[in-house]
Amino acid sequence: MSDTLWYTRCPVPTASGLAHSLGWLDETAQRNGLRFGVLQDAGPELAGSHYDHDLSGLIREGGNVPAIAARAQGAPTRLIGLTWIDESQAILVGPDSPVRTAAELAGLRIGIPAWAQDRPRSFPRAMALHGFTDALCLSGLTLADVTVVELSAERDPQVRTEIQRSHRITWGADELIRGEVDAIYVKGARAQEVAAQHGLRVAVDLDATETKRLRVNNGTPRPITVHQDLLDAIPEVVIGFLAQSLRAADWAAGDLAGVRTVLQRETLSGPEGVVAAYGEQFHRGLHPSLDAERVELLGVQKQFLYTHGFLDADFDLESWVAPEPLARARELVATGRVAA
Template sequence: MTDTLWYTRCPVPTASGLAHSLGWLAEAAAGHGLRFGVLQDAGPELAGFHFSHELAGLIREGGNVPALAARAEGSPTRLIGLTWIDEAQAILVGPRSEVSAPADLAGLRIGVPAWARDRARSFPRAMALHGFADALRLGGLTLADVRVVELGVERDPQVRTEIQDRRRNVTWGVDELLDGSVDAIYVKGARAREVAAEHGLRVAVDLDATETKRLRVNNGTPRPITVHQELLDTHPDVVIGFLAQSLRAADWAAGDLDGVRTVLQRETLSGPAGVVAAYGADFHRGLHPTLSAERLELLDVQKRFLYTHGFLAADFDLDSWVAPEPLEQARALVAAGTVTV
């Protein structure tokens, strides 16, 4: 029997991350008689569940590569929400590179992280491949028009404490780009932009600048909220309460940009300038999770890309993964003003 609500997330802007930072998730779990635990603060024996999602009682809001890979492996999860926050995706080149447009990528050596221990942990490779594929498409090119150079990676990444994460190289390929081993790398997020600025690297392709959302689909866009089936079956009110607190946090965020940025500096492990550069001035108004037809379609774009490039063990029906009722009921609670902690 589940006695703990477990939560895990990635260091990015999310409504659930804000609700956790504000203490609302822990208080909501306690209100249902459950303890509250965060994988980032747990021991190594639990760390792997961030990727496999086989821990009963777990709710995860994080990158879609591990979530989709786990589901394709048969992990008993359900999709209960999707968020979309553009997070500064770009193709970087060296300080003296003359590359300044997507078409200029033709013939270049692109740095792509190597495979990790398994498909779910190979999210850096998936991110880079999809980012480059979309950048090349903007220039009328494909991955066949460039040369892939594999970058060394940590083969068994785990969820980490903040101190460990601050030592982690969050931008794969910077050293290789600086020493001339590769001509271009893919980066995303607040800390990545800070690293680029520190080394004088140039943005050759700003993927966030394209108005076509399909060309911005990647590991974090859209970002799934998934729940272990056992928790949904045995404690549906806890799942609904989790989502209600996330919606409440999204409402709070929409009216307090400075407060959100303060929280995000802790969540993203970056400074104020990195948060502003990565997420801009309006992201705080769009943190609400949905299961809209558009977001599900964009997640399907990512699923098909991952399956084509070997990141999924098998294909699966996306619609059968979706459990819309908890989010619908959470919205009703928020609308009625009955969400408290």
């Protein structure tokens, strides 16, 4: 068992990311006799754990594609929370494109990132495939109604640069601008800024659909996972991590300006990109939960990934869930026993 509580996250709004920025996760580790480390700051020998979760002291809050794919490969992880933050998913077309509806995607060339070196690292491909699948579904279309154009992709994306990258967030923007494809899928704050910089236009706003199933993707819902060894050896640190995340979510609900300041650092975006991607109310819904709806929607994503070849094998979702740490964390917060 590691003597360090390791933490890794993606450049998006998360309660744990806020708790880290406020110094609360470090405090939790120290109270449990552990050092605190952030995987993005670690050496290359540990960086791959962001995708395969083989580091025994690791808690991860990030995209569900690597988390689900790692579990399918046999990673000894448990699911301890889920968050849902809509983050501006859209299908973009060029400034001169006549396409303005999902139905008009029929017959177009859509840009889909190529496979990475393994399934957990192929999240850009999974995101684009699911985004286009849902957009086409809005008009009764399928992937058979478009032409898939393979885009270049990072074969070995590195977690150390995931938060620092900028243009790679919009996979296919260059190809769209050059006219090599007719439409691409994008999400998030930096994607909004890139689209604005190049005059790209939203043809389908996936966030506008009221059907949550059509908004399921890599970040919706977003899982919090822990290595089984850490949960077995020091359950108190896992409970404390979740309690500090809940506490940070409570803080965020009353301080939109403060949350946006943190997000500008996390996403390397300006204030306009953060506002465009996340809107005015996202800071009120950062609390992790394991309610039935979120677990069901994660199951929708798991089935999509399995169907499209992103998983080594299927697995039982319910047995992955460990509800006790979050329940105990809520008790700590409710009774004011989370250290300030």
